Amino acid sequence: MLEESAYAAVTQGSGLRRLAHVLTVAGSDSGGGAGIQADIKACAAACVYCSSVITSVTAQNTIGVQGVYSLAENFVAEQLRSVLSDMQVDVIKTGMLPSPGMITVLCQSIKEFPVRAVVVDPVMVSTSGDVLSGPSTLSGFCKELLPLADIVTPNLKEASALLGGISLDTVDDMRFAAKSIHDFGASIYQSVILPATYLDMLYQNVLVKGGDLPGSSAAIDIFFDGEQFHELCGPRIMTRNTHGTGCTLASYIAAELAKGTPMLQSVQAAKSFVKSALLYSKDLMIGNGPQEAVKASIEGGATIIQLREKEAETSEFVKKTVDCMAICRSYHVPLLINDRIDVALACDADGVHIGQSDMPAELARKILGPGKIIGVSCKTPAQAMKAWADGADYIGCGGVFPTNTKQSNPTIGLKGLETVCLASKLPVVAIGGIGAGNVQSVMELGVPNLKGVAVVSALFDQESVATETRRLKSLLTVR
Numbered sequence: 026m027l028e029e030s031a032y033a034a035v036t037q038g039s040g041l042r043r044l045a046h047v048l049t050v051a052g053s054d055s056g057g058g059a060g061i062q063a064d065i066k067a068c069a070a071a072c073v074y075c076s077s078v079i080t081s082v083t084a085q086n087t088i089g090v091q092g093v094y095s096l097a098e099n100f101v102a103e104q105l106r107s108v109l110s111d112m113q114v115d116v117i118k119t120g121m122l123p124s125p126g127m128i129t130v131l132c133q134s135i136k137e138f139p140v141r142a143v144v145v146d147p148v149m150v151s152t153s154g155d156v157l158s159g160p161s162t163l164s165g166f167c168k169e170l171l172p173l174a175d176i177v178t179p180n181l182k183e184a185s186a187l188l189g190g191i192s193l194d195t196v197d198d199m200r201f202a203a204k205s206i207h208d209f210g211a212s213i214y215q216s217v218i219l220p221a222t223y224l225d226m227l228y229q230n231v232l233v234k235g236g237d238l239p240g241s242s243a244a245i246d247i248f249f250d251g252e253q254f255h256e257l258c259g260p261r262i263m264t265r266n267t268h269g270t271g272c273t274l275a276s277y278i279a280a281e282l283a284k285g286t287p288m289l290q291s292v293q294a295a296k297s298f299v300k301s302a303l304l305y306s307k308d309l310m311i312g313n314g315p316q317e318a319v320k321a322s323i324e325g326g327a328t329i330i331q332l333r334e335k336e337a338e339t340s341e342f343v344k345k346t347v348d349c350m351a352i353c354r355s356y357h358v359p360l361l362i363n364d365r366i367d368v369a370l371a372c373d374a375d376g377v378h379i380g381q382s383d384m385p386a387e388l389a390r391k392i393l394g395p396g397k398i399i400g401v402s403c404k405t406p407a408q409a410m411k412a413w414a415d416g417a418d419y420i421g422c423g424g425v426f427p428t429n430t431k432q433s434n435p436t437i438g439l440k441g442l443e444t445v446c447l448a449s450k451l452p453v454v455a456i457g458g459i460g461a462g463n464v465q466s467v468m469e470l471g472v473p474n475l476k477g478v479a480v481v482s483a484l485f486d487q488e489s490v491a492t493e494t495r496r497l498k499s500l501l502t503v504r
């Protein structure tokens with residue numbers, strides 16, 4: 026827990042210091058990326074105290090939601106009473122509300138214990154595509170909770186669901202959705218809760234999040250405050266670690282509001298926090314690890330997999346090899362091990378890929394026998410000739426272009442690649458800095474024994490490995 030002094034204080038008339046306080050009413054994500062866990066982390070990062078009422082416990086990881094166990098509505102009511110009757114909550118932030126009854130219970134508590142602001146993240150489906158709160162809750166969201174919300178933060182799918190399933194594919198569509206959700210919130214407000222005279226004071230803000238806007242190179246969110254639109258635009262960070270971004274954003278907004286920051290600035294601060302968090306974590310392997318990435322790349326069209334581990338202990342390398350073997354075997358795709366002939370032998374992998382400073386290919390062939398695949402990295406025609414004489418099956422040629430995965434590796438460019446291909450008696454796979462942007466320039470060399478490309482960053486730094494593999498593959502085969 027943070028030192029108390031690290032928390033933001035809300036000054037009170039009496040002169041006593043009190044902490045800015047967000048109550049999150051949401052589901053638990055056992056994987057720690059989204060839900061209650063994300064909410065508490067976001068509030069802590071904003072130096073705001075966070076209490077938590079848990080609505081549902083999910084068995085969840087970075088791959089998906091494996092199970093959902095929702096708490097009894099009266100027990101959620103009891104948690105709400107415990108917190109709200111005792112503590113001074115500034116802002117309530119809501120996440121997963123799995124049943125209509127849960128929404129009713131929450132709305133009753135909000136009316137009984139009013140707070141300064143309510144942030145509603147209408148969580149319906151997780152990033153992994155699993156349903157967290159079904160269509161039966163839609164009416165409760167719209168009729169009971171939205172009228173109490175100061176801001177509602179739907180993603181594209183949720184905005185679409187709130188508006189009866191309309192399709193949202195462009196930034197203009199997002200503007201339309203933000204205005205429609207606002208108008209319809211206001212109309213319900215008018216009919217259900219307060220006379221029209223209150224409407225000017227208590228309009229509802231809508232933030233339609235564009236994290237999933239197809240084909241966009243920016244991450245654009247549309248904020249509508251009832252009068253003006255604000256386009257919040259940030260760079261789209263290429264990472265698969267976007268699980269929990271929505272929860273983090275909404276909680277950070279709540280935390281800023283709790284400190285007394287005005288609405289638009291709170292949203293801007295939250296957007297900027299999510300950007301920094303994504304930048305910081307973009308290359309982390311949290312789960313969904315090599316095995317899932319291997320599966321996704323095969324499903325996207327990869328025809329051979331090489332496992333390359335530069336830092337793992339031998340025992341860890343062996344474990345990863347066994348796991349990858351199981352996947353590759355089930356898809357009938359060969360698995361090659363980088364450098365470690367012992368690991369390849371121990372796990373009965375399909376072969377090895379060796380560099381110029383690793384075990385000489387001739388010896389590798391002796392050890393592995395004729396049935397295994399051997400690939401050798403080559404930069405020059407002489408190396409290519411030697412690989413053939415040593416009994417290799419193919420050569421990997423490069424680095425063609427500069428790449429982050431091998432920063433000090435000198436590159437040979439397209440010309441160097443062509444020279445080696447022409448001299449090689451073995452099939453060639455081009456490697457080094459190749460991706461969707463330049464793969465066609467490589468294949469256009471048109472040398473018959475240039476059979477394909479080997480990639481790392483082009484697939485694994487992307488949000489969807491399968492989609493990116495498919496894209497690369499289509500560019501590879503188009504002539």
Ligand SMILES: Nc1ncnc2c1ncn2[C@@H]1O[C@H](COP(=O)(O)OP(=O)(O)O)[C@@H](O)[C@H]1O
Nearest residue numbers: 180234235236237244260261262270271274299
């Ligand atoms: N790859 C990304 N790069 C930068 N910002 C992103 C990325 N993905 C999502 N965001 C931002 O994270 C926040 C949550 O958006 P989104 O992913 O659409 O919501 P949800 O997590 O509810 O599906 C938004 O501010 C969105 O712009």
Ligand SMILES: Cc1ncc(COP(=O)(O)O)c(N)n1
Nearest residue numbers: 052059060151152268269270
């Ligand atoms: C318990 C819980 N609450 C909310 C989300 C949504 O988060 P995301 O859409 O970013 O996966 C989630 N996955 N799990």
Ligand SMILES: [Mg+2]
Nearest residue numbers: 152267270271
């Ligand atoms: Mg998201």
